[in-house]
Amino acid sequence: MDLGFQKACAELKRIREEGVRDSERVVDLWCDCVSRYTNRLGDEKWALYEQVFISALDCGRLEAADACLVQLSRQFPNSQRIRRYEAMRLEAEDNLDAATEIYKKMYETDKLDSLSRKRLVAVLKARGRSVEAIKELTSYLKDFCTDFEAWLELSELYLNECDYKKAAFCMEELILSNPHHHLYHQRYAEIKYTEGTTESMELAKSYFAQAVRLNPNNMRALFGLLLAAGNCASSTNKSSTSASRRESARLAQWAAAQVAERYRAAGSKAAKFTTSNSSNSSDAASSDVATLALQLSLCCSPTAAAGDASSPSQGQQQPASNPPML
């Protein structure tokens, strides 16, 4: 690790601000470039100690974590935050009973201490007690219903239990609070797709389309739209009309063209900057995917399913930059 002190601090600051989980890198940067020169840091020092402490716990580098905790405890004696860090240190040693005791006492002293309550959920999760973790988190959300991070975590806990309806409910709460966040629409659509019923597939198609509208570069939403619209187009369910199947087929073809376009762009970008061998493979890979996407969308033609006389010649239009109106 040959980064200078300034560059290392800048990198650590970027990781801190973006909220990226790259604990090993943080601890390596700290140990190799920064820890010997803490006198050069201003007040940023304390935020850095916190960041390194948590990252060190995350990758089991307990000696580095202890060094940071000592500095923080000296600077901020009798601090609830430091007490919580001491409990997290116990968690890292797998001393979950002692950690739980501390979190419970902190919560009893201050009913508004949301972070200790969330750590209790984390401890339950670490013990593998998912059902109790869900119960604890649900009761937390009754008191702190705008905590988006908690709703997302609850959705994941429900997914681990394969309770798709409740996981979807959590995403609905998030979409209601953040209707312009493309990732929430995309995740909701993925859950609906996984449920697998005809109605949920239609919903998945709509939400994938909305995610694409909010962020046209969301590849998961594009792939999801292609697959969901394809499933809707070839649905043999009585409730789907031939008009709706044609519409779904058009949507699938549009999504396929978008996917193909992005892979072609990525392939040609890779070709400019790499050696000839890998550019051949990335070109081949991107053209494979482009072909695959178009083949998939052509399979979604409703004429085969419905025996309809009118051919889907509208599908030959140039793809617009927005998805067709649903």
Next chain:
Amino acid sequence: MSQFLVEPLAVAKIVLHACKYPHTAVNGVLLAEKPSPDSSNSSSKPIVICNTVPLFHSNLNLAPMLEAALMQIEATYKNYAIVGYYQANELLNDASPEGVGAHIYQKIAENCPLPRSLYILVDNKAIDRKCSTIPLIYYQRKEAGQSQKLERLPNSAVAIDDEEDCLETLANLLVRQAYRSLVDFDNHLDDIGLDWTNSRLAEQIRN
């Protein structure tokens, strides 16, 4: 005679994938060469698992991206078949192959063109930098009966090609933090310029 022979590239990619995301579950599929149409009595020879494709490190139980990934894999690796599945569980002490992973594996096993399929579970506790043992546990679905439960295979059923060399290579890769350059399908969906076939990493491992 072992039922499977796993090549070092496959072992390395599985362990590197688990090491890249130690805080979440990861999964992927196992690849073997498709048998040629005229090969006879292939069920007695060990199936050679020559490569893997690392798939996801988040939301392993959502279907659409899994379907998209499997279609891309089949389109890209035309001479190879998906013969199995691997998973590393989220919790250190969780050594259970059941759950979503088992469902995905059953689907793979049903569609596998080869006579047998394999489920590899990473033994989280056995991963260490010294690489003294191969940290993998093997399962297979019972062919007989309707139960389709997973049955643990003895280590003798799965051989590692050139095991000592494989362990040494693995140790070197972990020291060099080679897992940082591994690309799984989730990474690819975040940035489609990233190569989910990991061809550069494969060259490094083979040399």
